[in-house]
Amino acid sequence: MQATYPDLAAAMRGVCCDWCQRHGYTDPFRRNGEWWAFPPNGVMPIKIQEVLSDPAPAQWVQIGRVSLALLPDGSLASVLVIDGAGSPDQTSQSPADKPA
Numbered sequence: 001m002q003a004t005y006p007d008l009a010a011a012m013r014g015v016c017c018d019w020c021q022r023h024g025y026t027d028p029f030r031r032n033g034e035w036w037a038f039p040p041n042g043v044m045p046i047k048i049q050e051v052l053s054d055p056a057p058a059q060w061v062q063i064g065r066v067s068l069a070l071l072p073d074g075s076l077a078s079v080l081v082i083d084g085a086g087s088p089d090q091t092s093q094s095p096a097d098k099p100a
Contacts, residue, residue, distance in 0.1 A: 002060045002061060002062050002067065003059075003061050003062065004061070004062040004063075005061055005062070005063055006063070007063060008063060008068075011061040011063055011068065011070060012030075012035075012070060012074040013028075013030075014061070015059045015061065015070045015071070015072055015074075016028050016035045016037075016048060016072050016073070016074060018059065018072075019048070019057070019059075019072030020037045020048075020072075023040075024039070024040035025037035025038060025039055025040065025048075026038045027045070028048070029045070030074070033074075034047055034048075034049065034073065034074075035047070035048040035049070035072070035073050035074050036048065039051070047073070048072050048073040048074075049073040049075075052071065052072060052073060056071045056072065056073070056075075056077075057071070057072070058070060058071055058077035058078070059071075059072075065081065066079065066080070066081050067079070067080040067081075068080075
């Protein structure tokens with residue numbers, strides 16, 4: 001089931017917090033555009049991006065009529081815009097997925 005959020009900031013925080021909870025990380029926070037958290041039994045925070053598995057798990061979220069796939073570090077994985085009739089109108093891929 002896709003979670004619904006009021007804005008992008010809330011969606012990014014929700015996805016990060018969900019990932020942290022599933023992996024035992026605590027006290028996530030955003031500093032200089034990057035998400036950090038304390039690892040299990042850790043006393044120093046680390047960047048979420050540095051501990052993500054490859055490929056990183058994306059989570060689909062809904063913000064208004066837009067569906068986004070967000071990574072736990074707040075990165076955008078994919079976008080799906082739904083038109084007024086409820087059908088896909090436009091899709092975008094992450095820069096890594098676009099052909100060169």
